[in-house]
Amino acid sequence: MQSLPYAVQYEFIIFGTPDGQSAGDYNDLVHQIVLEEYDAVAGDISILANRSRFVDFSFPYTESGVSAIVPIKDNERENAWIFMKPLTMDLWLTIGAFFVFTGFVVWVLEHRVNKEFRGPRLQQVGMIFWFSFSTIVFAHKEKVISNLTRFVVIVWVFVVLVLTSSYTANLTSMLTIQQLHPTITDIHDLRKNGDFVGYQNSSYVREFLKGSRNGGVAAIVDELPYLRLFLDKYSHKYTMVGPTYKTAGLGFAFRRGSPLLPDVSRAIIDLREKEILTRISNKWLGEEGCRDSDAAAVKTSNSKSLTLDSFKGLFLISWLSSSSALAIFLSIFFYENRVLLASDASIKQKLYALARAFDEEKDILSSKASTTPTPRGIAAAQSPAISISYQHEEVFSQDEGFPTTEPGTPIHHATAG
Numbered sequence: 001m002q003s004l005p006y007a008v009q010y011e012f013i014i015f016g017t018p019d020g021q022s023a024g025d026y027n028d029l030v031h032q033i034v035l036e037e038y039d040a041v042a043g044d045i046s047i048l049a050n051r052s053r054f055v056d057f058s059f060p061y062t063e064s065g066v067s068a069i070v071p072i073k074d075n076e077r078e079n080a081w082i083f084m085k086p087l088t089m090d091l092w093l094t095i096g097a098f099f100v101f102t103g104f105v106v107w108v109l110e111h112r113v114n115k116e117f118r119g120p121r122l123q124q125v126g127m128i129f130w131f132s133f134s135t136i137v138f139a140h141k142e143k144v145i146s147n148l149t150r151f152v153v154i155v156w157v158f159v160v161l162v163l164t165s166s167y168t169a170n171l172t173s174m175l176t177i178q179q180l181h182p183t184i185t186d187i188h189d190l191r192k193n194g195d196f197v198g199y200q201n202s203s204y205v206r207e208f209l210k211g212s213r214n215g216g217v218a219a220i221v222d223e224l225p226y227l228r229l230f231l232d233k234y235s236h237k238y239t240m241v242g243p244t245y246k247t248a249g250l251g252f253a254f255r256r257g258s259p260l261l262p263d264v265s266r267a268i269i270d271l272r273e274k275e276i277l278t279r280i281s282n283k284w285l286g287e288e289g290c291r292d293s294d295a296a297a298v299k300t301s302n303s304k305s306l307t308l309d310s311f312k313g314l315f316l317i318s319w320l321s322s323s324s325a326l327a328i329f330l331s332i333f334f335y336e337n338r339v340l341l342a343s344d345a346s347i348k349q350k351l352y353a354l355a356r357a358f359d360e361e362k363d364i365l366s367s368k369a370s371t372t373p374t375p376r377g378i379a380a381a382q383s384p385a386i387s388i389s390y391q392h393e394e395v396f397s398q399d400e401g402f403p404t405t406e407p408g409t410p411i412h413h414a415t416a417g
Helices: 026-034 089-110 121-136 147-176 187-193 204-208 224-234 260-273 276-285 288-301 308-336 347-359 364-370 376-380
Strands: 040-046 065-073 219-223 238-246 250-254 387-389 392-396 403-407 411-413
Touching: 026 040, 026 250, 065 224, 089 121, 089 147, 089 308, 121 147, 147 308, 219 224, 224 238, 224 276, 250 260, 260 276, 308 347
Parallel strands: none
Antiparallel strands: 040 250, 065 219, 065 238, 392 403
């Protein structure tokens, strides 16, 4: 009233009984204007359509709406399966699939040249799982011989390092940072669950709460100014959940056609532009920014599980490296057995022969040593001897249907001493 361009004589009258009790609800208070008991009503009067049929409202001096506050709980650390929560289920399944795939690729590349990857079938299957899963704690001690295998293992160890680091960081966050969860995340859940809900007496909020019963409450539904006041004191125990049902705000009620109404509305607009009303609101209802920070803290404290989308690029690199190494190995293997592939044997016979060829042990070191030329001086110093050479003929086995190499008739070359 002090912001009006002219002086106005006014008197505040409490709407209540002599013993200090309320004389009615908000609708009764507004109705006193219609009865010409009061010229205007100043207070936390919500601007509603049904009330505007009888009185005129000023410009709202504060925003309002209906929302709910619920208790927050911290029971995350009591979860026995919290070690599974850092990663989502689809990410767990993808990691397991890549462990098996990488172990299989390493086994294929090392089976012919590495004795540690040979043996009984069950032992070889166990080696596939052991080698890949042991990289989680970097406990694999098996030496790899093939350069292709080394390339695959280097990339896979890098992938495992990133995954374990991310998992450890997220799990540590869940175990050390207070995990605050609202008991209810949406006001609609209150209706679905049939929970007890508290509301302010004589408030229009009751229209939102059909069928409420006596007893304790799971949430409090009220207008935003009251919730701000409550959260300013108990923000560490409660939080606001959405959605928020916006209303026209809080304003002052006047008689229809009151000459004071336009000037009061302009004064309210002027106070809002100068942020005077904002400072008053922050003083009595609490800082709006602090409440938002507390709500954000509740949300950020809920460490989210890492999803597959965060590691798609990492898995793509691992798949490309393993697939490329496997493709190179198969190309070399098929080239070495090109004679077999070009034979007239059936597909079943060729597959059987390729399986036998793959299962044969191949000594890389011995093959390299055999290709090393022998010095002539050493050969000349040897005693005359009888060298036996075999003429090999490629014979097609009748019972197996794949080419074999069998010795022919030996030819003796006598060297005179």
